[in-house]
């Protein structure tokens with residue numbers, strides 16, 4: 131057989147086979163494209179049945195979209211908007227750069243892509259099947275991009291035969307999205323598998339632990355210690371679990387390099403090394419670790435699926451990771467806060483319950499206060515076991531117990547207590563109103579008006595009192611007695627501006643209550659008097675374990691036990 135040049139189609143399929151090996155790789159490419167489009171949310175909808183050619187993958191984003199004129203180049207190999215030349219790889223701040231992914235997916239599946247940019251009234255829709263564009267038409271749609279992939283690997287039968295079972299594949303997809311979501315806190319992610327929501331994690335910008343809690347549960351989030359370490363131009367950041375929370379495999383160790391989720395055995399190994407001697411045999415920690423290095427210190431272009439990077443000086447990088455993790459671990463061991471739930475003050479009735487998710491994940495059942503159910507014996511005797519000590523800075527109130535030291539976040543706790551009061555008056559319908567001497571007009575933009583019409587009855591049930599006032603205004607006549615008379619207009623305006631109707635529809639009144647209780651205008655920097663501090667702590671102690679979070683998921687208290695102090699001072 132002589133040497134012959136392969137046909138263009140064969141070349142395309144062979145190349146495609148390198149970029150996408152399995153359905154999970156398709157999901158990865160589509161979600162990475164979505165992220166590069168700078169969206170605020172990404173929705174991923176997966177249907178199984180891959181081996182029977184029944185599977186499908188749909189990824190929707192509200193990012194910048196693709197302009198009509200760029201549709202010509204879609205599904206063409208080596209076509210990208212992300213780099214122009216090799217030099218751009220150095221300063222790369224997108225996940226994609228090769229211009230291969232869509233062409234590869236289009237070569238072996240049927241892909242429908244619709245997209246609209248902000249400037250354009252209409253979007254466009256194209257279908258690429260077996261490497262050919264078969265349909266193209268304008269379409270009406272919101273800004274962003276929708277990609278629908280079907281007939282997965284239909285046009286690469288050899289691959290089709292080797293597809294893993296749905297269970298394996300869907301598991302891989304969930305793992306992948308978890309990995310990505312952990313490093314893109316500012317985006318909201320929703321993953322639906324076979325019609326059921328696998329997870330929904332709203333944006334948790336600035337609160338990485340909330341994202342971790344959304345994905346792994348609060349028990350794990352509570353056991354996490356922050357890693358912040360710097361050595362010259364290399365930084366290691368993230369969260370790692372305390373040694374007493376372990377897993378049977380290393381799948382919960384998620385790594386990113388400059389925010390790009392990667393699988394990096396060397397970094398994982400460095401982390402495990404730092405845990406040496408602390409974990410039982412064949413047990414693994416949970417870790418979410420981002421290694422930040424100058425872009426000229428590594429190459430992103432080394433793996434066909436871009437899931438690995440190569441460092442110029444891998445020993446230096448892993449050495450720094452090792453050190454960062456070791457340091458974080460030693461302080462974690464010193465201060466491993468039994469942060470509630472595991473501490474001596476956890477309430478007997480709710481030992482088994484886990485901490486609640488952030489406000490957005492709250493449901494009615496979660497928050498209904500079970501009045502009448504006593505959580506702790508708060509008689510005078512038990513109270514005397516705790517003593518108010520004072521403040522650290524402006525935020526933290528310190529109490530000493532018989533065997534523990536308690537550090538309480540005043541704001542977060544005040545927010546939780548107010549939230550519970552609001553829930554209670556809302557549910558019992560017993561709200562009282564304080565009438566404003568001078569009613570205040572509030573300007574209603576169309577969005578505000580819509581939001582208000584949606585929650586007005588709920589606000590009134592809380593004690594708000596409104597009156598109609600012309601076309602574009604509403605008159606605020608009274609506010610809930612529970613709320614302080616302070617910036618009441620600002621509070622209401624912020625609530626109307628900040629709430630998303632979809633979220634209210636989904637989460638109900640509780641996200642409105644959370645929004646109110648956490649509003650900045652209600653935050654007092656005033657120090658509590660010793661008597662107030664006593665009552666405050668008391669109120670906190672009667673909260674069941676699952677309410678010892680502020681409505682947005684932040685912790686209320688840290689506990690350091692005598693045992694931990696002993697360990698710290700080398701007495702154990």
Ligand SMILES: Nc1ncnc2c1ncn2[C@@H]1O[C@H](COP(=O)(O)OP(=O)(O)OP(=O)(O)O)[C@@H](O)[C@H]1O
Nearest residue numbers: 163164167195210211226227228229230231232275
């Ligand atoms: N969800 C999306 N939103 C906006 N533009 C998109 C989206 N998906 C794809 N594109 C556009 O299509 C181009 C081609 O996408 P493709 O994934 O094939 O290549 P890439 O992302 O540039 O590089 P790579 O092959 O490394 O992923 C992108 O460069 C981008 O301009």
Ligand SMILES: [Mg+2]
Nearest residue numbers: 159163226231
């Ligand atoms: Mg891409």
